[in-house]
Amino acid sequence: MKQNVWVLGASWLLSLALAGCSGGGGAAADAGRITVGFSQVGAESEWRTANTASVKQALGGADFKLKFSDAQQKQENQIKALRSFIAQRVNVIAFSPVVESGWETVLREAKAANIPVVLTDRAVKVSDDSLYATLIGSDFVEEGRRAGRWLLDDSKQVTGPVRIVELQGTVGSAPAIDRMKGFHEVIDADKRFQVVRSQSGDFTRAKGKEVMEAFLKAEGRNIDVLFAHNDDMAIGAIQAIEEAGLKPGQDIRIVSIDGVRGAFEAMKAGKLNATVECNPLFGEQLAQLIRDVAAGKPVPKRVQVQEGVFTRDQAEAELPKRKY
Ligand code: GZL
Numbered sequence: 452m453k454q455n456v457w458v459l460g461a462s463w464l465l466s467l468a469l470a471g472c473s474g475g476g477g478a479a480a481d482a483g484r485i486t487v488g489f490s491q492v493g494a495e496s497e498w499r500t501a502n503t504a505s506v507k508q509a510l511g512g513a514d515f516k517l518k519f520s521d522a523q524q525k526q527e528n529q530i531k532a533l534r535s536f537i538a539q540r541v542n543v544i545a546f547s548p549v550v551e552s553g554w555e556t557v558l559r560e561a562k563a564a565n566i567p568v569v570l571t572d573r574a575v576k577v578s579d580d581s582l583y584a585t586l587i588g589s590d591f592v593e594e595g596r597r598a599g600r601w602l603l604d605d606s607k608q609v610t611g612p613v614r615i616v617e618l619q620g621t622v623g624s625a626p627a628i629d630r631m632k633g634f635h636e637v638i639d640a641d642k643r644f645q646v647v648r649s650q651s652g653d654f655t656r657a658k659g660k661e662v663m664e665a666f667l668k669a670e671g672r673n674i675d676v677l678f679a680h681n682d683d684m685a686i687g688a689i690q691a692i693e694e695a696g697l698k699p700g701q702d703i704r705i706v707s708i709d710g711v712r713g714a715f716e717a718m719k720a721g722k723l724n725a726t727v728e729c730n731p732l733f734g735e736q737l738a739q740l741i742r743d744v745a746a747g748k749p750v751p752k753r754v755q756v757q758e759g760v761f762t763r764d765q766a767e768a769e770l771p772k773r774k775y
């Protein structure tokens with residue numbers, strides 16, 4: 452009899468424990484799991500798609516409960532999502548801010564609710580940097596410098612003038628502001644180079660094509676170089692250049708940023724000259740930062756993602772190795 456009671460007791464305890472970690476909802480189901488509210492910018496580019504896949508994969512493990520929101524590139528949607536995460540009392544909020552400004556109020560609400568915030572990919576401009584625990588992302592100013600250095604190096608035999616058109620990223624976003632800054636830091640020192648037109652293509656192929664069509668209409672054959680803040684806008688611009696009867700990569704040299712698969716395919720076809728890598732695959736690093744923040748451990752204020760530069764002659768060999 453005694454032995455039977457023990458077995459019954461053990462199986463009862465086991466079923467309770469299994470119910471607890473079966474994820475069947477309720478506090479018990481989340482015991483030991485970190486509930487993360489993640490607000491993503493949108494799905495505007497190949498880079499963003501790869502970044503979302505990396506984040507969802509890393510935060511899809513047994514130690515996390517992920518609440519994911521796609522803001523469709525609208526700040527008001529991100530602010531709504533952050534307020535919803537606060538109301539749901541998540542353990543950690545993580546987000547990629549679509550633009551730099553306008554976050555102070557909602558970040559103060561998160562702080563008042565004792566919910567730590569992790570910034571991913573893009574930075575915010577706030578008066579008090581205790582409003583977020585850390586930022587993991589690339590150095591966009593350096594990415595702009597790398598694009599400028601490639602152009603200088605590729606223009607050694609060119610006497611000038613070199614007339615540049617620029618497709619900017621989303622207005623007010625950290626990558627657009629900083630990539631432009633870094634690019635000009637390098638080219639402004641050389642009087643051969645002049646940016647004759649600069650306008651936002653909002654990081655999308657469609658808008659990149661549309662704005663490049665306007666540039667071509669205004670400047671005709673007087674464009675030597677296109678600097679695009681991301682590959683998707685460059686790929687859209689390539690279509691516009693071809694439809695105008697010009698050869699992208701030859702009549703108009705093109706340098707862009709991200710290093711997505713589409714850029715390597717365009718380089719292999721001779722239509723893009725160089726892409727500066729911006730690595731979206733930081734999901735695992737983000738997951739570890741969130742674990743540390745949730746555990747109250749100190750984390751660095753800034754975590755850098757490592758990346759390089761790729762040119763047309765490397766495209767064929769690199770393409771099979773690309774993970775995004
Ligand atoms: C950069 C990221 C940018 C990419 C674009 O880290 O914020 O946003 O360069 C994406 O492709 O839309």
